[in-house]
Amino acid sequence: MRKYLLKRIFYLFLTLFIVATATFFLMKLMPGTPLQNEAKLTPSEKASILAQYGLDKPVWLQYLIYIGGIFKGSLGLSFQFSDQAVSYLIGSRMGPSMQLGGQAMVVGVIFGIILGAVGAIRKDTWADRLATVVSILGIAVPSFVLAILLQYYLGLKLGWFPVAGWQGFVYSILPTLALAASPLAETARFIRTDMVDVLSSDYIELAKAKGLSKFGIVYHHALRNSLIPMVTLIGPLAAALMTGSMVVENIFSVPGIGEQFVKSILVNDYPTIMGVTIFYSALLCLLLLLTDIVYGIIDPRIRLSGNGD
């Protein structure tokens, strides 16, 4: 186990390194420069600003300098925010993003489980078909479309929720819903497939033969067995939430990391782009590692075959 963990952690860092490298060079391929009013600057002003940020050096050298910085524990300074440290920027914006992500995950997973379970239990009925349509829509409709629809109808037209901003829980409701759609759909689809399998298994047959009610069978046996493999879904769901947050936070003006990230891309704020990318990658890698560890622990318990005594 220890050896396995060390190996995994090594691979985690290797992954992060590759991600950082790829992002760095891809980022340099983006058009434009970090200079905001480039047209008004004289060539000498421009040159001096670029030199100040080290952007006059060849790209490979910039890369080495950046990586060197990371090994010293620094993500660099942001270009756009009067030279704030990127790490500070991420830290100060983490709150809203984590809150949104967490809420969306909880809402999405809970309702996804309910939807998926109903689909499996009422297989091939209108309820199942409805659940399938909902989950297909949740996967197919991009979160920005949903976000705009929610904003327009529930926010602007009906006035039930604030249209945008971040001044308390009510402000988080619409962005949470917009973000939750994708994990909800993924969960529903996963649980339905899984539970159809589980419901046709021998131990469910035995549960029926015990005289348990439909609800008892689902609640005590089917659900638990369908939920365990869902551990593997945590990684993909988190990834979906991260990408979703970038658009959704922008649409609802939520001061989170995602909003920051998109802005940084638009103005070529290289250090922030790199910082956020590395931060998100690290978060995702950690989640995946955690998933594998948790699954490794519960796996012997869910193995159907195998010998005990």
Next chain:
Amino acid sequence: MENPENVIEVRNLQIDFHTYAGEVKAIRDVSFDLRKGETLAIVGESGSGKSVTTRSLMGLLAPNAVIKNGSIMFHGEDIIKKSEKEMQHIRGKDIAMIFQDPMTSLDPTMRIGMQIAEPLMKHKGLKKKEAIAQALEMLKLVGITNPEGRINDYPYQFSGGMRQRIVIAIALVCYPEVLIADEPTTALDVTIQAQILDLMKDLQNRIDTSIIFITHDLGVVAGMADRVAVMYAGKIVEYGTVDEIFFNPQHPYTWGLLNSMPTLDTEGGSLTAIPGTPPDLLDPPVGDAFAARSDYAMKIDTEKEPPFFKVSDTHYAATWLLHPDAPKVTPPAEIVRRQKKFAAMEKPEPPIKKETKE
């Protein structure tokens, strides 16, 4: 109930399955009784309808099943007419079931103590603690060593034979009147098989339950059952006591089954499989369904269905060979040998110990 000795009376049961290909006529007019405290074996080839018959007793037929006709009387009431809710009060309490594969029939995510306790909580209204205490007693009864230490274990921590003991504990924990065992030992290796069968016999005496024992292994039947019903293509073709079926069989299908069964005193080389395959139940043949595979088929077998002919008070067989006008035929040599043995047994001697793996 026609007979107070009976726990279950099945009459004229007819079950179809809706499929895309048409109506599968899986059970075609089946009638039988289950007596108090007896073990009734139902034998027959794969697809003959053994499982469907017994599942109908539990009200656990597949959704595409239609009960076309018949009644299943239990405690003077027809099970077929009961609602799902009413059946839930019978299942696991009055009629319990053991399944074929112990490796897959336990919930992998639930401690075995809880799995045994569940029926008690459902049917006897016991609190979890009391139920677990009784589950512990049950674990002892089915011969799990160190039950206190194992009651909180998960199924994966047990071997196949141990798991089947746990499945039996679950089935018997409410002391059911009827236990249905659908090939309970097929998935186990031979030594474990014998242990499980012994356990079932032992528990049957203690708990006083009637057992319906399904198998296609006739070797197991001899040591286990009191009476045997032979099924073929959705019908019972012959039934009688174990001795009558084993030593004085009348239906050519029963002959075929016995002929294909290895025994300790089989004379060398007389082991033969029944030729051909069972008929398609989408369109069952007229007359005796076994005629197409039988060396003893007569013209009437393809025209008219044979009724049950009485061989003794306890022994009936549905074959035209028993009709008074039928020509006398000589069964296969192995069957003749068995019948000779039977004739000797008819004399008031203690029954001969039969070929069991004890």
